[in-house]
Amino acid sequence: MTEAQEIETGARARTRRAIVEAAVRELARDSAASLGQIADAAGVGRTTLHRYFPDRAELLAAVGAETVARLTEVHARARVDEGDARAALRRLCPEYLLLGDLLTLLFTGVVPDAVLDGEGAAPLAALVARGHREGSIDPELDVEWVVGVVWAQLYLAWATLREGQAARHDIVPMLVRTVDKAVAP
Known part of the structure; x- marks a missing residue:
């Protein structure tokens, strides 16, 4: 690959990433955001957006793939395979909050539930098991129940943060404590 091709490839990757990040922000704010609004937020023209994502479905698929990638990063940062599972869950909850607007997309169904039911949630379910x-x-709490409890508490924590009702440093300890007490044997 020539230097010019490497530069072009890097520029294309940055533009694609900017579009996906803008889609996450705009769709979290308004799930019906148009492709034009997303293009504006990304700082690109609508024709540029369509070169990368010919239609809304392809853009949403890219946002879903980004969600899975970010969930994978979160699970790695929380070291879910280290220590006992409850301690790993206590590390995982604050990391989930760092997903930010992706949480909104998961909670509102903009990103399909299949992301949570598939590879995105598998590490959480495995952790609970x-x-x-x-x-x-x-063990008297089903795996699906515990996963639901975690997501319900994350919803409350993220909504509280997003609405500015409390600061992250106040929310995280309450989130962790609530989940920890809910799943304790």
């Missing part, structure tokens, strides 16, 4: 086996998470 491990907690059941080792006794650190109440």
Whole structure:
């Protein structure tokens, strides 16, 4: 690959990333945001957006893929395979909050539930199942129930943060404590 081709490839990747990031922001603010609004937010023309994403479905698929990638990063940062499962869950909850506007897209269904039901949520479900086996998470609570409790508490925490009702440093300890107490054996 020539230097000019490398520069072009890098520029295309940056433009694509800017469009996906703008889509996340705009769709979190307004799930019906038009492709024109997203293009404006990304600082590109509508024709440029259409070169990367010919239609809304392809853009939403890219946002879904970004969600899965970010969930994977979150699970890695939280070191979900280290220590007991309950301790890993306590590390994971604050990391989930860092997903920011992606949480809004998950909670409002802009990103399909399949992302949460598929590879995006598999590490959380596996973590809960491990907690059941080792006794650190109440085995009388179904895996799906515990996963639902985590997402419900994340919804409350993110909504509170987004509405400016409390600061992150106040919300995180309440989120972690609530989830921890809810799943304790």
